[in-house]
Amino acid sequence: MTAVTIKTPQEIDKMRVAGRLAAEVLEMIGPFVVPGVSTGELDRRCHDYIVNVQKAIPAPLNYKGFPKSICTSVNHVVCHGIPSDSKILLEGDIVNIDITVIKDGYHGDTSKMFGVGSVPTHAEKLMRVTQECLYKAIALVRPGTHLGDIGFVIQQHAEASNFSVVREYCGHGIGKVFHEDPQVLHFGARNTGMQLCEGMTITIEPMINAGTRFTKLSTADNWTVTTKDRRLSAQWEHTIAVTAEGCEVLTRRSEERL
Numbered sequence: 001m002t003a004v005t006i007k008t009p010q011e012i013d014k015m016r017v018a019g020r021l022a023a024e025v026l027e028m029i030g031p032f033v034v035p036g037v038s039t040g041e042l043d044r045r046c047h048d049y050i051v052n053v054q055k056a057i058p059a060p061l062n063y064k065g066f067p068k069s070i071c072t073s074v075n076h077v078v079c080h081g082i083p084s085d086s087k088i089l090l091e092g093d094i095v096n097i098d099i100t101v102i103k104d105g106y107h108g109d110t111s112k113m114f115g116v117g118s119v120p121t122h123a124e125k126l127m128r129v130t131q132e133c134l135y136k137a138i139a140l141v142r143p144g145t146h147l148g149d150i151g152f153v154i155q156q157h158a159e160a161s162n163f164s165v166v167r168e169y170c171g172h173g174i175g176k177v178f179h180e181d182p183q184v185l186h187f188g189a190r191n192t193g194m195q196l197c198e199g200m201t202i203t204i205e206p207m208i209n210a211g212t213r214f215t216k217l218s219t220a221d222n223w224t225v226t227t228k229d230r231r232l233s234a235q236w237e238h239t240i241a242v243t244a245e246g247c248e249v250l251t252r253r254s255e256e257r258l
Contacts, residue, residue: 004173004181006199011106012241012248015175015201018108019239019250021054022101025070026112027253033114035091039072042097043083046070050101059100059107059178066223071098071111078207078215078225078233079169091117094127096235100178107174109203110251111237122210123232129161130208130234133186137204138258141240141247145196151188154206164213166233169225171203174239196242201250205237 007015028049029042047069050058058069066082073081073096074089081096089095098111113127133154140149155165171184182194186206196202211231218224227233239250249258 004200005175006197007175007201007241008199011175012199012201014104014106015108015239015241016248016250018056018101018103018106019110020108021050021056021103022099022108022110022239023251023253024054025049025099025101026097026110029097030114033089033095033097033116035089035117037089038085039074039081039083039087039089039095040085042072043068043070046099054101054103057102059102059109063178072096073098073233073235075232076227076230078166078209078227079235080223080225082221082223089116092119092123094119094123094232094234098237105176107176107178107239108251109174109178109237109239111205111235112253113234113236125161126163126208126210126232126234129158129163130206131236133157133206133208134204134236134238135258137206138238138240138247138249141196141242142245143195143197143242146191146193147182147184147196148188148192149190150204151185151193152190155187158206158208164209164211166207166209166213166215168215169207171205171237173200173202175201198242198244200242201239202242203237203239205235207233207235209233
């Protein structure tokens with residue numbers, strides 16, 4: 001992480017463009033998330049769209065050695081799943097697609113859960129509650145809000161549904177740098193932690209597990225994170241700018257009403 005940076009209105013303008021592009025990638029790829037598709041094919045489609053249509057850069061590619069342009073985390077994969085031609089999506093799977101675009105030097109970072117075909121009720125509930133956790137957190141974002149307030153509302157809502165919150169991975173500041181301070185934890189206590197101020201740009205990206213909160217990092221690739229109990233996990237993410245009176249969701253998709 002690097003120090004917290006306060007963005008100028010001109011920098012927010014650039015982040016608004018990057019955020020819109022990231023959202024558009026998720027909107028573009030949705031129709032292709034179907035039974036029988038490989039996560040490798042989804043990666044290629046997103047890469048081609050970002051590079052050749054948007055004239056932008058897929059931030060994950062070669063970031064600290066990450067080999068692909070997007071992350072695809074299927075079922076019990078919590079985050080940082082590596083796309084592969086051998087990973088075929090099946091009816092009933094759930095998958096998080098995580099997109100980060102760099103445009104004119106600034107990052108837009110967002111992710112969305114997709115159900116593959118007809119998804120079991122318990123998986124639908126996990127995806128819905130996780131999205132609600134994100135939205136409840138976004139509703140609190142304004143100058144003066146403590147980071148602990150964000151973590152508290154996410155943890156409270158998830159645990160009310162008997163789900164658990166991943167603690168090893170969190171949201172973060174973002175701008176010219178992919179990951180900068182502050183760390184945005186998805187658990188915590190009210191009135192604790194740093195207070196938000198106008199010009200801060202952060203991601204909120206709760207990772208919620210159907211079982212226990214414990215995770216495991218793959219020793220094979222040093223990227224893929226799974227639930228220790230192999231039960232399902234879900235995640236949603238937005239990049240958010242703190243404004244004078246509240247916030248702006250820079251990666252809002254067209255179907256969202258925030």
